[in-house]
Amino acid sequence: MDPIQFTDLMELADIIAERLGNPITIEDQHHQVVAYSIHGETPDPVRIETIMKRKVPETVLARFWKAGVIQSLMHSDQPVRIPSIQELGLGNRIAISIRKGTEVLGYIWVQETGRPLVEEDYGILRWAARLAMPRLLQKRDRYIKKEENKKALFWQILSGNCSLDEIHQEAATLSIYFPPYMVVVAGEIKCKENQWLSIQKELDYLLENLKETTPFSFLPLWVYDEKQCIILGGAKKMDGLEEEAGSFLMWLNNRFSVGKGIQIKTGGFGSVVNNILDIPRSYRQSLEVIEIKNSMPGEIEDIYGYHKLGFFRYFPVMKALNQEEGYSNVQLQRLVRYDQENHGNLLETLAVFLDHGGRVNQTSEILHIHSNTLHYRIKKIEEIGKIDLGEPLNRATIYMELKLNKYGK
Amino acid sequence: MDPIQFTDLMELADIIAERLGNPITIEDQHHQVVAYSIHGETPDPVRIETIMKRKVPETVLARFWKAGVIQSLMHSDQPVRIPSIQELGLGNRIAISIRKGTEVLGYIWVQETGRPLVEEDYGILRWAARLAMPRLLQKRDRYIKKEENKKALFWQILSGNCSLDEIHQEAATLSIYFPPYMVVVAGEIKCKENQWLSIQKELDYLLENLKETTPFSFLPLWVYDEKQCIILGGAKKMDGLEEEAGSFLMWLNNRFSVGKGIQIKTGGFGSVVNNILDIPRSYRQSLEVIEIKNSMPGEIEDIYGYHKLGFFRYFPVMKALNQEEGYSNVQLQRLVRYDQENHGNLLETLAVFLDHGGRVNQTSEILHIHSNTLHYRIKKIEEIGKIDLGEPLNRATIYMELKLNKYGK
DNA sequence: CCATTCTTTGTGGATTCCCACAAAGGCTAG
DNA sequence: CTAGCCTTTGTGGGAATCCACAAAGAATGG
Numbered sequence A, B: 001m002d003p004i005q006f007t008d009l010m011e012l013a014d015i016i017a018e019r020l021g022n023p024i025t026i027e028d029q030h031h032q033v034v035a036y037s038i039h040g041e042t043p044d045p046v047r048i049e050t051i052m053k054r055k056v057p058e059t060v061l062a063r064f065w066k067a068g069v070i071q072s073l074m075h076s077d078q079p080v081r082i083p084s085i086q087e088l089g090l091g092n093r094i095a096i097s098i099r100k101g102t103e104v105l106g107y108i109w110v111q112e113t114g115r116p117l118v119e120e121d122y123g124i125l126r127w128a129a130r131l132a133m134p135r136l137l138q139k140r141d142r143y144i145k146k147e148e149n150k151k152a153l154f155w156q157i158l159s160g161n162c163s164l165d166e167i168h169q170e171a172a173t174l175s176i177y178f179p180p181y182m183v184v185v186a187g188e189i190k191c192k193e194n195q196w197l198s199i200q201k202e203l204d205y206l207l208e209n210l211k212e213t214t215p216f217s218f219l220p221l222w223v224y225d226e227k228q229c230i231i232l233g234g235a236k237k238m239d240g241l242e243e244e245a246g247s248f249l250m251w252l253n254n255r256f257s258v259g260k261g262i263q264i265k266t267g268g269f270g271s272v273v274n275n276i277l278d279i280p281r282s283y284r285q286s287l288e289v290i291e292i293k294n295s296m297p298g299e300i301e302d303i304y305g306y307h308k309l310g311f312f313r314y315f316p317v318m319k320a321l322n323q324e325e326g327y328s329n330v331q332l333q334r335l336v337r338y339d340q341e342n343h344g345n346l347l348e349t350l351a352v353f354l355d356h357g358g359r360v361n362q363t364s365e366i367l368h369i370h371s372n373t374l375h376y377r378i379k380k381i382e383e384i385g386k387i388d389l390g391e392p393l394n395r396a397t398i399y400m401e402l403k404l405n406k407y408g409k
Numbered sequence C: 001c002c003a004t005t006c007t008t009t010g011t012g013g014a015t016t017c018c019c020a021c022a023a024a025g026g027c028t029a030g
Numbered sequence D: 001c002t003a004g005c006c007t008t009t010g011t012g013g014g015a016a017t018c019c020a021c022a023a024a025g026a027a028t029g030g
Helices: A009-020 A045-053 A056-066 A069-075 A119-159 A166-173 A192-207 A241-257 A276-295 A308-324 A329-343 A346-355 A360-367 A371-384 A392-408 B007-020 B045-053 B058-067 B070-076 B119-159 B164-173 B194-209 B241-256 B274-297 B309-324 B330-342 B346-355 B362-366 B371-384 B392-409
Strands: A024-028 A033-036 A080-082 A091-098 A103-111 A179-192 A218-225 A228-235 A263-271 B024-028 B033-036 B081-082 B093-100 B103-111 B181-190 B217-226 B228-235 B263-270
Touching: A009 A024, A009 A033, A009 A103, A009 B081, A024 A045, A024 A080, A024 A119, A033 A045, A033 A360, A056 A069, A069 A080, A069 A103, A069 A192, A069 A360, A069 B241, A091 A119, A103 A119, A119 A166, A119 A218, A119 A228, A119 A276, A166 A276, A179 A241, A192 A218, A192 A228, A192 A241, A218 A308, A218 B346, A218 B371, A228 A241, A228 A276, A228 B194, A228 B392, A241 A263, A263 A276, A263 B309, A276 A392, A276 B103, A276 B392, A308 B392, A329 A346, A329 A371, A329 A392, A346 A360, A346 A371, A346 A392, A360 A371, A392 B309, B007 B024, B007 B103, B024 B045, B024 B330, B033 B045, B033 B119, B033 B194, B033 B241, B045 B103, B058 B070, B058 B194, B070 B081, B070 B093, B070 B103, B070 B330, B093 B119, B103 B119, B119 B217, B119 B274, B164 B274, B181 B241, B194 B228, B194 B241, B228 B241, B228 B274, B228 B309, B241 B309, B241 B330, B263 B274, B263 B371, B274 B309, B274 B392, B346 B362, B346 B371, B346 B392
Parallel strands: none
Antiparallel strands: A024 A033, A024 A103, A080 A091, A091 A103, A179 A228, A179 A263, A218 A228, B024 B033, B024 B103, B081 B093, B093 B103, B181 B228, B181 B263, B217 B228
């Protein structure tokens, strides 16, 4: 292709537009409009909105994401054809990623309203993408620096050892706004070691570019840590923020599991705080939710909020106390020993029985035993373990110790 | 009375015996035999055993204590007449305390086997008691020093900041033996401020002189603190030591409440330890039992052992966690608010209901309401508090939070 | 004052729980 | 092999629970 001179990307856009006979938009990696050609034909509504707001509407992006368009663009250096979507006012488009190696720096979009593109035009697009690359590289470097600073700031906040003044100052320079009420959400991602980096990029993309479509009103900061993604969400009002956090995790999982087998393994969020200095607590709590859920599979699958944990919330401190004192419940020990010596299943029976609130029918059905067998075992449990299940305090205690035992492993 | 010369208390004993025409024993404040007269008549079995072991048998002392004899001697400077107790092989006796001011240093015992004492003899006894006092004073000073050292040692052990070597060395010089298994018992005494000192003396007496009659095999150390009595009990075997600790508290209460209105308010004991360095833990636990029992009157009146506390055991750490996080259960809050606004009693209803394991009949009977009223309230509770009492986890959680709330105040 | 809502009490029937007793299957030791 | 113990299953009756519906009393606000 011919060598060519252009002073800025606007000029380049015009040149490409002329050659392809179609309007052009050049966007950076966050779909912010960097340049666009002079309109030849009537632009479609999306093009108008994109140029006016200098950013592709998030609804459109979300739709593209769902359809796998963005993913194709990110993983390929070839032009990708996007059929028109009538309901969004979106005509036919062809796009290509601007990239350096495997890293995507931006996109060139062709609005196919002039003439249909042919195979030869794809070569022009590839050539244009190469030309645009150096300019976007500069932008990217500045952006990455800022992103790194944001992540550093969030880590500083999460670690909890810095003053409010420092935080506010740094936040101001990074133009970050902290909403009045905030909550820390943590998600643990299930993936292979070598996938983790690319997943981070994907998440970055999601959180940066689809902010508006998340259940959160504000989404100022997020970081990654050992297959975990830690996110600060916020709102102007306290009401409903916990619900938003819950649906945010679902949102993340939905966006995420598209295509590959990657999924959020577990997720959790801490309590709502209205002070930046309380964020570390919310963070700790979100991690505790994950830890507890991981240690007790099947107990609280559908609980994500720290305050919905019920008595599980106390398990870490209870476990710590027990370790310090070398405590282990004698009554349960007796049952375990009996089970081992006699091939029994008293412990399991007790667990299921208590898990169903002492309802004989349900329990016996689940264990596939006769209700009288259950009665017999219960009596046995009370006798062997020296447990009085009739006493509510005892019953609650033994129920909790049982769960705590499970957690302790 | 005549001035008289005697080189030691043995000589004095002989002099008194001669004047009274009866055998004499002089004992220190711990009923250890300091001197005795040459036997005139045939000594009764108790006298023989007393002199041979150089100490009054504890069974006899316990009997005297029960009968209030010791108390009379301690609180009066007059001779006290003790009728014979056939079953213990105990003839008639008269005794008088040897005292300096209000402090008892020892006793003179007259075995009334020669001739019956008359009023005039009482004067001789009082005179003899005055004569014996200075010698016993020396003994007492040495004893008190030792007792103080013992108490200091125990405090050192309880505080937990001293090495095992230091402890063993000090224990050796004080000739204290630590049994293989030990437990700390704490009792809180209900008394007026000005009684506390004399109660300490009484307790000292009990623990020093009636060691053998306590349920504990070993009772090496004890101290006092702010109306609390902290006692180290022990045994050579682990089995049954907790039971012994429980009955020790009952024993103490029985001995103690004789006569005056003084009583053990609450008591508790920690876990059994087999290492001196673990004693502080057992101590902390015993205090926690007392604290928990005090904060929740009516819940666990008949529990004294730390490990019998059930989930109450975790309350201190749970409370600490809640305070740190500023947590308070929303569901219970809603009920409290409703009760306040509508003169309701949902919270009380819930508490009683859960305390009786969800048994409708018992609960409604206790609350003096119709069982359908109870049903109505339960539904109301679930509705107002947004609590699903059908779910065992929720139910256990709310039960525990309810108790924790009570404890938290 | 009345109307409305909240709360309590009453009735009745389907279901479940609790318990005692009996019988049968399985495992182990002599 | 058999006796003895542990475990499971079956039967049945009395008590308690759960639930729906109805009516009466108490409290509240207009």
